[in-house]
Amino acid sequence: MKSDRIPEVLTAMSRKISEKKDFLTDLDNAIGDGDHGINMARGFAAVESRLPEFEGKDIGYILKTTGMTLVSVVAGSAGPLYGTAFMKAGMVMNGKNEMTADDFIECLNAAIDGVMMRGKAVQGEKTMLDAMIPARDAIVSAVKDGRNFPEAVKAGVEAAREGVEYTKTIIATKGRAAYVGERSLGHQDPGATSFTYLLETISEAL
Amino acid sequence: MKKIINEVDRVEEQMISGMLKAAPDYIRKLECGNVLVRNKKKEGKVALISGGGSGHEPFAAGYIGSGMLDGVAAGAVYTSPAADQIYEGIKAVSAGRGVLMIIMNYTGDIMNFDMAAEMAQMEGIEVDRVIVNDDVAVDGSLYTTGRRGVAGTVLTAKIAGAMAEAGAELSEVKAAAEKVIANVRTMGVAINPSTIPASGKPGFVLEEDEMEVGIGIHGEPGVYKAKTGTADEISDVLLEKILADIDYSGSEVAVLVNGCGGTPLMELYIVNNHVHDVLESKGIKVYKTLVGNYMTSIEQEGFSITLLKLDDQLKKLLDAPADTMAYKSF
Structure with a gap:
């Protein structure tokens, strides 16, 4: 994927999040504080408003600026987490104008490390990591099996969706959902869900 | 909304x-x-x-x-x-x-x-x-x-x-x-939820005779739902958990009966009345009392009880002057 396609993907992300805003907020209402959709939609709308600045810029610059915008505008928990994820991915893509499947895996690795560091969380705690890590793993093995970039990301989306289903079966131990304890059972994690939407838009663009 | x-x-x-x-x-x-x-x-x-x-x-x-x-x-x-x-x-x-x-x-x-x-x-x-x-x-x-x-x-x-x-x-x-x-412990309860303006939906839904026990301050559900009771009964539920958490016996405390935003002062004072009685019966001396909306959750109806176990240093600092919009101490 070339750098001039990235703004298109960011626009699609913004559209998808805005479409799913109420659903994400409802998910968050059930186990958290009911603002995930609202905050994400506000953040991606701000990213969309910065797209003209991205013309002629490399992918690293675009992702880093997107990350900083999310930190600043989304705020809450999703701001620092998604912001860190995009900024870390941006560092991987520094100076690059094209993203290959291998680059994308490196981006996901950096993003996952960033989210784990910032959120002090691991897999299995009912967080976005429960979608991110299986998605990354599925993409890695798809690439190993010789599948191309779009097919690999498609496999990643499937794994992310399964990860979202998995979050229904576990009790939250991180984030505000941890406070409702066992009452978080049966509910899917809003962060894992929003990550899956973002990955879906990437998959659709490839 | x-x-x-x-x-x-x-x-x-x-x-x-x-x-x-x-x-x-x-x-x-x-x-x-x-x-x-x-x-x-x-x-x-x-x-x-x-x-x-x-x-x-x-x-x-x-x-x-x-x-x-x-x-x-x-x-x-x-x-x-x-x-x-x-x-x-x-x-x-x-x-x-x-x-x-x-x-x-x-x-x-x-x-x-x-x-x-x-x-x-x-x-x-x-x-x-x-x-x-x-x-x-x-x-x-x-x-x-x-x-x-x-x-x-x-x-x-x-x-x-x-x-x-x-x-x-x-x-x-x-x-x-x-x-x-x-040395500070708090527990809260809500009888009606709050609604984030941007969401338009209440943080939880309760039947007429239900309350959320163990709420935070973000309009989120509590630890469990229970049938409501009298002010004294509800206060007892909160106090029991607070008093079991650290040993307050024989000590002096500051009491904060905090409103969630939608509960009238009348009810907060009714709670405070019972809190003082319970503490007295347990030999815990109330050094200072604050009753009011200090930490709210928009329009949520409910309250929390906070007990701070004091020593001489904390008493002195609590009594020190403060001049802010919402907290004044002279």
């Missing part, structure tokens, strides 16, 4: 403009966003910064002033302020002797305050933090996120603020705050 607001998107901004017009002697706003600082900066002291989502008024901006906070970053309703805003706040309040961040124990707040501290430290500003986690409803050992910071944060700001105002070092101010955190 029935609310006295204008546009949903401008709730925070218009509230802050209204606060500034109400208390120009106490607070001013930074250009960068919803960051408020003392109108008259005091140089040469340890600076205290706090904040969190909006919707908890008068927390936190209402506690800016002499003897309490120096600055506050206010996020959207129930949403942590962004790291870059907190960073601007830290830079503005820094008066050469370090900055103490008073953070409530929520994942988002901690991440944003920590990112802000990292940015400020890169500029050579000394920043330290305390994390308030006074909510006994959440079992800290089971859930690794630990207990939430709730109304006890107000007492933490009061006592750390008094220490800083008296000219203490950053480490001493932090130690005083940590002492409060070690």
Whole structure:
């Protein structure tokens, strides 16, 4: 994927999040504080408003600026987490104008490390990591099996969706959902869900 | 949703403009966003910064002033302020002797305050933090996120603020705050939810005879639902858990009966009446009592009870002067 396609993907992300805003907020209402959709939609709308600045810029610059915008505008928990994820991915893509499947895996690795560091969380705690890590793993093995970039990301989306289903079966131990304890059972994690939407838009663009 | 607001998107901004017009002697706003600082900066002291989502008024901006906070970053309703805003706040309040961040124990707040501290430290500003986690409803050992910071944060700001105002070092101010955190416990209950303006939906739904026990301050569901009871019965549920958490026997305490925003003072005083009776029957002496809306959850109906176990130092700091919009001590 070339750098001039990235703004298109960011626009699609913004559209998808805005479409799913109420659903994400409802998910968050059930186990958290009911603002995930609202905050994400506000953040991606701000990213969309910065797209003209991205013309002629490399992918690293675009992702880093997107990350900083999310930190600043989304705020809450999703701001620092998604912001860190995009900024870390941006560092991987520094100076690059094209993203290959291998680059994308490196981006996901950096993003996952960033989210784990910032959120002090691991897999299995009912967080976005429960979608991110299986998605990354599925993409890695798809690439190993010789599948191309779009097919690999498609496999990643499937794994992310399964990860979202998995979050229904576990009790939250991180984030505000941890406070409702066992009452978080049966509910899917809003962060894992929003990550899956973002990955879906990437998959659709490839 | 029935609310006295204008546009949903401008709730925070218009509230802050209204606060500034109400208390120009106490607070001013930074250009960068919803960051408020003392109108008259005091140089040469340890600076205290706090904040969190909006919707908890008068927390936190209402506690800016002499003897309490120096600055506050206010996020959207129930949403942590962004790291870059907190960073601007830290830079503005820094008066050469370090900055103490008073953070409530929520994942988002901690991440944003920590990112802000990292940015400020890169500029050579000394920043330290305390994390308030006074909510006994959440079992800290089971859930690794630990207990939430709730109304006890107000007492933490009061006592750390008094220490800083008296000219203490950053480490001493932090130690005083940590002492409060070690000795303060809170539990809350709600009988009706709050609705985030931007969401338009209540945080939970209750039947006429139900309550949420063990709520936080973000309109979220509590630890469990239960049948409501009399004021005394509900207070007993909260007190039982608080009193079992640390040994208050024979000690002196400060009591904070805090309203969630939608509960009348009449009911809070009814609660306070029983709290005093129960404490007296257990040989716990009430040194100071605060009753009112100190840490709210927009229009939520409910209350929390906070007990702070006191020693001579904490008593002195609690009695020290404070002059802010929402907390005055003379």
